[in-house]
Amino acid sequence: MRSFLRVLLGLALVFAGTSHLTFARQDFRAQVPDFVPLDTDTTVLASGVAEIGLGSALLVTPRRHRRLVGTLAAWFFVAVFPGNISQWLNRRDAFGLDSDTKRIGRLFGQPLLIAASLWSTRDGSRRS
Structure with missing residues (x-):
């Protein structure tokens, strides 16, 4: 299950990163905070380039380095x-998020991505 989730997350990141550079570029602009x-x-x-790199790394990194890649992906999501x-605060429509309810609902997905990045790149043993 961990490997499946890691591969799924890697593919999703490569897809999202590619969409940053191509067809969804305008939608992603709606997410950039004014303070950047x-x-x-x-x-x-x-x-987008960072997402492609992280997604690719999740897909091809050898087992001994996956924990590091998962940690980097989690920090990226943070x-x-x-x-x-x-x-959400600026009420910017993008990706079909055209209401406050949809935009705030998306906020709850981010902790799941962080958890998936960490969990899917651990080997499941009890060591620290």
């Missing part, structure tokens, strides 16, 4: 969470 010092489009492109909050 970079140009909005630059931020979208950079986060880092982009303010974008989800910004989209």
